[in-house]
Amino acid sequence: MPLTTTTFTGPAIAPRPWAATWRRLRSVGLSAAVTAVACSAWGVALADEKLEIDRVILKVMEEVRIPFQDEGVVQELTVREGAMIQRGQRLGKVDDVDAKLAVARAESDLRLAQHVAANKLPVSLAEKAVDQASQAVTEGQALYDVAAQTARDDTPIRAAVKAHGVAANELQRHLAAKERSDQSVSESKIEALQLMADKALLEAEHARQENDINGLRAKAQGEAVKRLDLAIDKAKLDVQNAASGMEESQLEADLKRRDLEIAQHRLNRRQLVSPVDGIVVEVMHRVGEWVQPGEAILRVLQINRLRAEGFVLADRPIPGLLGASALVKIPQSTGAQIERRGKVVFVNPEVDPVNNQRRIWIEFDNADLVLLPGMLGTATVELPGN
Template identity: 35%
Template sequence: MRGRTMGPVLFACTSWCLLAADPVPSELRLPGVVVTLSEQVEVPAREAGVLLSLEVREGETVEAGQLVGQIDDRDARLLAARAEMELSQARQLAANDIKVRFARKSADVSRAELQRALDQVERLPKSVSKTELDRLHLVAERNLLEIEQAEVELQQLQMSVSLKEQDLEVARLKVERRKIVSPITGMVVQWKRRRGEWVEPGTPVVRIIRLNRLRAEGFAPATALPLSAMGREVTLKIELPGQPPLAFSGELTFVSPEVDPVNGQTRFWAEIDNPQLKLRPGQQGQLVIHPQRRLPPESPLDGPDRP
C-alpha cells in the first residue's frame, strides 16, 4: 500500500521541482523585436491662460525640470507681490508688543495707587472714601484684563503671520503653475498648441519622448523564456542597409506571466540604453539574452551611471 502511494507523490514533487527550477538557456536569441518608447508624456497646461512663449523648438532635447513654455502669469505675479507685502506687514505687527508692555505698566501703576490708598486707610481709617477704594480696585482689575487682551491680540497677529505665509505660498504656486515644465529628459517632438492660443487646465501643450533609454518588445515561446530570466543582460542588434551593424546593451525587465493558449508565446520587453541616440523607435532587430544578470547602477563594476 505504501509503495502505491509513494509513486504519485514522487511524481508530483519531481514535476514541481522542475517547474521551480525554471532552467534558463545559456544564451537566447529572439529575432523580430521592435524598438518602442519606454517613456513619453504630453505635458498639459495646469492653469488657464494665453500661451505666451515656446522656449524650445521641436527636435530639441530638454532636461527634466526645464522650462519649455510659459502661460501669461502677470496677474499671478502681481498677486504674489501683494501677498509678500502683506506678509511683511503682518510680521511687523506681530513683532510689535507695545500694547502688552503698556498694559503691564498701567497695571503696575494702578496696583501701586491701590496699595498706597490701602496703606493710608490703615493709618487713617477715614482718609479715603469707600467709593474711591472701589474705583481703584476696578482700575487695577481693568488693567489686568487689558494685559490679557493685549496678549490675545498679539497672539492673533502672530497667527496671522502663518496665514499670510500660506497665502504667499499659494500665490507663488499659481505663478509656478503657469510654467510648462518637462517632467522627463527627452526630445520635444510636437507642439500641440501655438503661441497666443488660449489653453485650459489639462490641455496637452507639448509632447516629449525619452530617447536615451528605449524599449525592445517582442514575443517568445514561454518554454524558452521563463520568468526567472528577468534582470539578465541583453544585447540588441540592429542591421541597417549599407551600414555596419549596431549593438546596444540593456536589461530584460519584463516577462509576462501570461501565456497565449493558441501559440504558447509570452510577451517580454527589455530596457535598452541609447546614450548617443543612435537607436530609434520603430526599428527592428534581434535581442540576445545573456545568462548573467546585470549589475545595479551603483556597483563600481558597472562603469558610469546609466542615463
Template identity: 30%
Template sequence: MFRLCVSICLFTTLAGLQFALPLTLHAEEKTSDQQSLRIDSVLVTVIEQVEVPAREEGQLTKIQVREGMTVERGALLAQIEDSEAQLLLEQAKLEYEMAQLKAKNDVDIRFARKSHEVANAELQRAQDSVKKYPKSISKTELDRLQLTAEKAELEIEQATEEAKTAQLEALLKKNAAQIAALAVQKRKVVSPISGMVVQIMIKSGEWVRPGDTVMRLLKLDRLRAEGLVNASLLQDRDLNDRPVVLVVNPGTKQEQKFQGKISFVSPEINAVNNQTRVWADIENPNLKLKPGMRASLIVQ
C-alpha cells in the same frame, strides 16, 4: 543550434481584397551555452512619453523650445500670459509682510504689563497707607485702585490674545501669498520629465485652456525592447534582472549593441503559440537607439 519559428498572419484590405502578410518571431537558444537565450524580432519602444498640458487658461505668449530639443525635468517649455497673476502675487506678498510686522509687534503687551505694574504699585501703597492711617484713603478710592489693577491684568490677557490672532492672520496671509505664487507657476508650462520635445501642438499667441496639450515629450535615454519567447525555453530560467545585449542590424556593418537588463517576464502564456512576452530596459545614453527599431535581444 535549436531554432523555434512561429509565423503569424496579419490581414489587410486593399481595394476590397484581402492579403496575408507573414510576421515571424524567433527565439533561439545556443546549445553550446545553456545560459544564453536569443530573442529575435524584438521591438524597441519608449518607456515614458508625456503630453504636457496647460494648467491655466490664457494666451500662450512664448514657446521656449523647438522640436528635437532635449530638456531637463522642470525646464520651462512655454509661458501663458501672467501679468494679472504677478500683480496679485505682489499684493499678497505685501499683505504678508504687513501681517508679519503686526504679529511681531509686542508694544501692546509690554505696555499692558507696565500698566499692570503701576496699578499694582498704587494699590499696594494705598493699602499700606490704610494700614498705618485707617482713614487716610476712602474705601471708594481703594475699590477704584483695585479695579484699575484688575483692568490692567485683563489688558495683558487681551493684548496676548490679539498677538495670537495677529500671528494667525500672518499665517493666512502667507498662505494667500503661496496660492498667488502657485497661480503664477501654473501659467508656466514646464517639463515633467527629462526628454526630447517631439511635437508642439499649439503656436505662440494662441489661446489655451486647462487640459489642452501644448507639446509631447519622449524620454529617450532609456528605452524598452519587447519580444516574444517560447515558454518552453523559460521553464528552468529566471530571467528577471538578467543582463542583456540588444543588437541592432545584426551581422551588418551598421551593427550596434546596447546594454540593459530584463525588467519584466509576463506570467501569461498564449494558448495558441505557447509564447510569452518579455521586455528589457535598454540604456541609450547617446540616443542612437530609436523607438520603432527591430533588433535581437541576447539574454546572458
C-alpha cells in the same frame, strides 16, 4: 469476358526520411527536441542557460503630452521640435498678468500682516500698566496703614480729656474759694478759668471728631486699595487681551501666507514646465493661440532610457526570466554593433494564441542618446545559474 483479378505487389515502401529523425528524437527525449525545434523556428534559442532572442525592437519607455494647467493665450514658447529638455525646465507660459498682480497683492498683504503680528507694543503697554497699578496698590496700602494707625491712636483724645479735667478742677477750686471769700478770687480769674475749661472740652470733642475722621480716611483708603487691586486685575486682562491680539495677528499672517501660496500656485499654473527629460517631437500650439486647461501643447519622448521588446515561446516556463540581466545588441550600417546592458522588467502573462508567444520588455540606459526608438536588434538574456 471473364473477370480477371489481379493482385498488385509493388516494391517495398521506402523508409520515410523523418523516421530516423523521429527515432533519434525519442532517444534524446521528445519534449526537449520539440522545444529546440520550436525555438529555432521562432528565432529563440536556449543555450548554456542563456536565452537568445534574434529580433527585438526599441521603443520609448515614456511619451508625454505636456499641457497648460490654466486657460489663456499662449504668450511664450521657448522650445521647438527637436529640442532636448530636462525635467523641471520652463518651456513657456500663457498670459499671466493678472496672476502676477494677485501675487504682488498677496505679498503686500502678507508684509502688512507680519508687521502687525510683530508689533509687541500693545503687550508692553499693558504690562507697564500692570506694573503701575501694582506700584499704586503698594503706595495705597502704605497710606491705608498710616490712616488706620492714626485712626487707632486715641492719644489726642485722652490728652484733651485730661486737659479738660484739669481745667475743670482748677475752675471748681477757684469757684469754691470765691464762695468762701468773695474777695479772694476776681471775676476775671473765674472767667479765664471758665474759658480754659470750655476750651479744653472743645479740644476733647475736636480730638474725638479728628479720630472719627481718621477712621473714615482709613476706610476710604482701604476702598482705594481695593479699587487699585481691581485696576491690577484689569491691567492683567489687558495683557492677556493684547497677547491674544498678537496671536490673532500671527494667525492672520499665516492666512495671508497661505493666500500668497495660492496666488503663487495659480501663477505657476500659467507656466509650462517639463515633467520629464526628453526630446520635443511635436509642437501642437503656437504663440497667440488660445488653449484650454489640459490641452496638450508639446509631445515629448523620453529616450535617455529605452525598452527593447521581443517575444519568447510560452510552451514551457523559463525560471528567473523576470529580473534577469540582458544584453541588447543593435547592429549598425557600418558593420559595428552597439551593446547595452539592461534587465528584463516585464513578462506578459498573456499568450498570443496564434503563435504561442509572450512579450517581454528589457529596459536599459541610453544616456548618450545614440540608440533611437524603432531600431532593430537582438538580445541575450542571462538566466540565473549561469
